[in-house]
Amino acid sequence: MLLSAKTLQDHVALAEIELCGELMIAASTTDGERLSADRIDEVLKVSPGTEPPSGPTPGA
Template structure:
């Protein structure tokens, strides 16, 4: 194994995703019931990301339900299993 120069490597995108996942876990554990899609978007700061994206490159393309959640995440069941 070759030692890394400089000690550590940081992937800023991965760190941001980990922070968002942590925020989502905290919100879900504090909720009395399942989080609504709107609540999830709020926790993930979707509106902020859209505003930043539109400032940088114009309006984002329309997606299903207007959210940044990926279709590859699968469908969330309406009722618990």
């Protein structure tokens, strides 16, 4: 199945919105003033030193 550029952008946008929502939920339940880098990594399901996927730069 081929995805159009718009469909692909929609999927990326929805994934980003979901991640932002997860961060907001985590931030609203934290005792401190800010989320630690470790907690952010946990919420985003990444590990320290993980390289972001290579690909086109957004907006390019």
